[in-house]
Amino acid sequence: MSYEKVLQAKKIIIGTKQAVKAIQSSEVVEIVVAEDADRRVINKVLQLAEEQNIPVTQVDSMKKLGKACGIEVGASTVAIIN
Numbered sequence: 001m002s003y004e005k006v007l008q009a010k011k012i013i014i015g016t017k018q019a020v021k022a023i024q025s026s027e028v029v030e031i032v033v034a035e036d037a038d039r040r041v042i043n044k045v046l047q048l049a050e051e052q053n054i055p056v057t058q059v060d061s062m063k064k065l066g067k068a069c070g071i072e073v074g075a076s077t078v079a080i081i082n
Helices: 002-008 016-024 039-051 062-069
Strands: 012-014 028-034 056-059 077-081
Touching: 002 028, 002 056, 002 062, 002 077, 012 016, 012 062, 016 028, 016 039, 016 077, 028 039, 028 062, 039 056, 039 077, 062 077
Parallel strands: 028 056
Antiparallel strands: 012 077, 028 077
């Protein structure tokens, strides 16, 4: 289900560091994180999303999330932006 959101989004930001920057600049409407991502990597994104009341959706696989983004490697975090 959430993979379709990523596929249908007009603009996405791939990666944890870039997602953190986007959250801080108030561009993000939703965050998608992979359940198999290292918690230390995604904790900052999850914390910021909670603070700013940004919905967070979890998907099961980094590999599938990366594929939905059109990249060949796994993605731990994707930010859907305006």
